[in-house]
Amino acid sequence: MTNPIRTTSDVKFSHALTGPYLPTPGKVPGWPFAEMGRWKIDADGSADEWVQGLIEWRREHRIRIGFDDSLYRDPQLAWSQSNFVHTLLMVEDRYFYDPETGRYTVDRYLDDLEARLGRVDSVLVWYIYPNIGVDDRSQFDLVDALPGGVAGLKQVVADFHRRGVKVFLPTMPWDNGTAPNDAPDWERMAAIVAETGADGINGDTYSGVPLAFHRACEATGRPVVLQPETTAQAGDHILSWNLQSWTKRVPDESIPTVLKLKWLEPRHIINIENRWSRQRTNDLQHALFNGVGYVAWENVFGFVNLFTPRDGETLRRVAMVQRRFADLIAGANWRPYERTLQAGIFASRFPGDGRILWTLINRQEYAIDGEQLSVPHDAGTRYFDVWNGVELDPRIDRDRAILSVPMAGRGFGAILALGAGQALDGLDGFLADMAARAALPLESFPARWTAAAQTLVPIAPTAPHAQAPDGMIAIPAADFDFVVHGIEIEGYAAEGVDVQYPWEESPRRHHRHRMHIDAFWIDRFPVTNAQFRSFLDDSGYAPADTRNFLKHWQDGAPPAGWENKPVTWVSLEDARAYAAWAGKRLPREWEWQYAAQGTDGRAYPWGEDWDATAVPEPSLARVMPDPxxxxxxPAGASPFGVEDLVGTIWQWTDEYHDDRVRAAVLRGGNAYQPQTSHWYFPQGYRLDEHGKFLLMAPAKDRSAGIGFRCAADR
Incomplete structure (x- = not known):
């Protein structure tokens, strides 16, 4: 059926077109076509006129935005035009950093990715969110908090470069509530880039990273590729200096979408970002169709969302084709919606000097084999099914070649034409590699997603204490309704978010469990600086990782007047060492909550309603208050007389881990409430809330906002 709608010759593309996608054939601006009838449209029938209108719109729009392509012609930045597989690396990832040895393990991280997903082109090293805001350290302070500080990050960059991987570092414009800095963000980032040798800057929440970042980096002699998280708000003029960008998940409609900035400048590689997706076929089809990349993001702020084996293998094959023909994919004459022979098959043409690459996707659920393309043919031209690694023997019909390739349901394809006398170095080896991979069809790889199972780290019981240890309160045995939920900002209520208690089958945000708790002892107050000093003096304890250990102390002692304040700047490991020395242990989270709540399910230790006199006054200042x-x-005491449970200091309790993530459950909250953004680590004053704090290394885990109290067995 021929498309009955007005063509793009009649309905021009508006210069005010917004959003990251261009309207598809059969859905041009101004035509209110019902989505339920999309299957009736012959997109192929209107494609030529549609593309012609798109070309005219591009020519006009580039003039309107004052497009300048000089940075795309800079040889130092040309690598961005083949940056197809881009991964976000959480520094807390256990494959990246080994807390047992205190070493970065870049090779282990990359070896794992290459085994499952194929080669990685670039990595975004993420060290700020979601822990930022638990104290007043800014995004730049958290660079210094990494093991080895900036020098450690420099070595990480060098290790990635040794493996041929480019490195992006993040910047966050919303961080204006933590400790103020003495220079603009772009100058601070330029200094870090220059010192570490990083290659790019990712602008978290930016819809266009300001030009000031490029100029500041260029002034240091280290120009970078700028990469905003989105482009929806800033305007298309940012294309001149943002050489890459992310786009959020693309529509899963019958007709694939053209990505606007890639169309405006084919050298602009967009990376599709769909962090919560568990089935990535639609995204990867759009990547192949548009000639763009993908954000291979699996550790999403502590939520483990691994690729299924099928998606991992699909990404590998898509990227193999894209890298091998990157010069064509970034060429100026890309034609989306190349005319195809079968309904549901969509193709793009990427022509170059004596070569043409067609990428194909099947939007149908069923396989479509046989003739797919009819293309102009010159004598001597050879054709290759590069997706399956074989040379084709086309049917020649006068001046056209009819090309046949198999297309699995929701499948992928790619065809190369080489003109007479043309040769391509390494083509035979590439075809052999693709043929070897094609021997196992994508449908043979498992496609079922499962949440990563977490393990609760054991806590050894203490020797029984028949009498109350000094400063501890007796908590009686009871049957307890343990009701709590995680306050992570992201992840919604998806399976895999938050933690997995031993009685649960998978991690989830909301928890309820009727349990018996044996009698135990718990400290009336958090451990103080004076008590921690006694521990050091008596035990001689010295952590292997000393960075930021008791950072607030002076000359090995608490500041004057701080003796009875809760000790902070201690890691979970430091707290455990103190507890062992004292013949105690850290409390289980449910013990902490029972000691704070009793058995009546109250919202706060003192009762159901908020009482401002029961806690320290919350601070909205940029510098956090002294504890x-x-x-x-005392008005904040629990039914058992336990004090300083809420609003004084976050307190260490349990640790959970899976193959990728270690995280501690924090309870109680502190008095610091940084403003300007809802992305800061949320406070958890209510007794049915807990914080999940990602663990990396003591150097980074130690905080001015976290302390602890101890428990013991009876």
Whole structure:
């Protein structure tokens, strides 16, 4: 059926077109066609006129935005035009950093990715969110908090470069509530880039990274590729200096979408970002169709969302084709919606000097084999099914070649034409590699997603204490309704978010469990600086990782007047060492909550309603307040008389881990509430809330906002 709608010759593309996608054939601006009838449209029938209108719109729109392509012609930045597989690396990832040895393990991280997904072109090293805001350290302070500080990050960059992987570093414009900095963000980032040798800057929440970042980096002699998270708001003029960008998940409609910035400048590689997706076929089809890349993001702020084996293998094959023909994919004459012979098959043409690459996708659920393309033919031209690694023997019909390739349901394809006398170095080896991979069809790889199972780290019981240890309160045995939920900002209520208690089958945000708790002892107050000093003096404890250990102390002692304030700048490991020395242990989370709540399910230790006199006054200032002395707010005591549970200091409890992530459950919250953004680590004053704090290394885990109290067995 021929498309009955007005063509693009009649309905021009508006210069005010917004959003990351261009309208598809059969859905041009101004035509209110019902989605339920899309299957009736012959997109192929209107494609030629549609593309012609798109070409005219591009010519006009480039003039309107004052497009300048000089940075795309800079040889130092040309690598961005083949940056197809881009991964976001959480520094807390256990494959990247080994806390046992205190070493970065870049090779282990990349070896794992290459085994499952194929080669990686670039990595975004992510060290700020979601822990930022638990204290007043800014995004730039958190670079210094990494193991080895900036020098450690420099070595990480060098290790990635040794493997041929480019490195992006993040910047976050919303971080204006933590400790102020003495220079604009672009100058601070330029200094870090220059010192570490990084290659790009990712602008978290930016819809266009400001030109000031490029100029600041260029002034240091280290120009970078700028990469905003989105482009929806800033305007298309940012294309001149943002050489790459992310786009969010693309529509899963019958007709694939053309990505606007890639169309405006084919050298602009967009990376499709769909962090919560568990089935990535639609995204990867759009990547192949548009000639763009993909954000291979699996550790999503502590939520493990691994590729299924099928998606991992699909990404590998798509990227193999894209890298091998990157010069064609970035060429100026890309033609989307190349005319195809079968309904549901969509193709793009990427022509170059004596060569043409067609990429094909099947939007139908069923396989479509046989003749797919009819293309102009010159004598001597050879054709190759590069997706399956074989040379084709086309049917020649006068001046046209009819090309046949198999297309699996929701499948992929790619065809190369080489003109008479043309040769391509390495083509035979590439075809052999693709043929070897094609021997196992994508449908043979498992496609079922499962959540990563978490394990609760054991806590050894203490020797029983028949009498109350000094400063501890007896908590009686009871049957307890343990009701709590995670307050992570992202992840919605998806399976895999938050933690997995031993009685649960998978991690989830909301938890409820009726349980018996044996009698135990718990500290009335958090451990103080004076008590921690006694531990050091008596035990001689010295952590292997000393970075940021007791950072607030002076000359090996608490500041004057800080003796009775809760000790901070101690890692989970430091807290465990103190507890062992004292013949105690850290409390299980449910013990902490029971000691704070009793058995009536109250919202706060003192009752159901908020009482401002029961906690330190919350601070909205950029610099976090000093903690108050213990015992300053007796009105905040729990039914058992336990004090300083809420609003004084976050407190270490349990640790959970899976293959990728270690995280500690924090309870109680502190008095610091940084403003300007809802992305800061949320406070958890209510007793049915807990914080999930990602663990990397003591150097980074230690915080001015976290302390602890101990428990012991009876």
């Amino acid at each position: 108050v002395d213990i015992g300053t707010h």
